Amino acid sequence: MARSNKEKTHFVCQECGASSPKWQGRCPDCSEWNSLVEERVTSTASRQAVMTPRSTQPLRPLNEIDAQRLPRMQMSSNEFNRVLGGGLVPGSVVLVGGDPGIG
Secondary structure (H helix, E strand, O other), X not given: OOOOOOOEEEEEEOOOOOEEOOOOOEOOOOOOEOOEEEEEEOHHHHHHHHOOOOOOOXXXXXXXXXXXXXXXXXXXXXXXXXXXXXXXXXXXXXXXXXXXOOO
């Protein structure tokens, strides 16, 4: 049985170069609207595009990262500081939630 060369497509962002297997209105990496365009690729090229690492920094084991050294901003509530592990880390995002009527 003969094997056919089936063309595959992926969508590449014209702003940042990110690749996606399907079209999306907004690029998942740079958030630009309507920047993804369809490109036809061979099956080997499509695999390489998906497996390309996005970060150029080398990986580090978690035991080499000292989380206690991060500067923290103290909040007005000692309990809130305790929950955050000593205060709020600048640049971090904290989602605070609870049952309705709890706070």
